[in-house]
């Protein structure tokens with residue numbers, strides 16, 4: 631049984647011979663389906679990667695705090711956070727909540743002063759717990775920055791605008807011009 635090449639009309643005695651002929655003389659027809667498939671797979675992988683990156687990884691919302699890239703900020707207030715451990719001031723890093731070249735979380739820092747910038751598209755209630763979540767640090771009545779207070783024989787005294795605060799540290803609201811002090815001791819800073 632003879633087979634005919636549909637590209638040039640030449641006849642061959644077997645499918646194998648025809649296949650070899652197409653591969654040798656009509657390279658583009660031979661490789662085209664493979665190239666299209668490879669490109670399709672590559673595009674699919676890129677799309678899936680981008681999807682996963684924004685859904686579960688870089689820039690994904692943290693505790694309801696979204697990461698926005700270069701859009702209008704209509705709500706912009708600042709809360710100052712100071713943390714003391716055994717009388718020593720704990721450095722709060724710059725650029726918490728900022729993914730360079732990608733996005734900025736509604737709660738972030740620009741320098742090491744402890745100034746928390748609240749920059750959001752609209753006025754919302756934000757809490758210290760959400761800021762610690764964006765920071766990637768622990769905050770509760772028993773654990774601050776990974777320090778287990780009870781087992782370290784430490785106690786945390788909290789002050790909000792100079793007043794002693796006895797509630798849940800995570801619930802302290804980040805309102806404009808507020809000063810939050812977490813004083814962990816003894817010895818205490820205050």
Ligand SMILES: [Zn+2]
Pocket residue numbers: 706707708747748749
């Ligand atoms: Zn700001």
Ligand SMILES: [Zn+2]
Pocket residue numbers: 738740747749
């Ligand atoms: Zn900012």
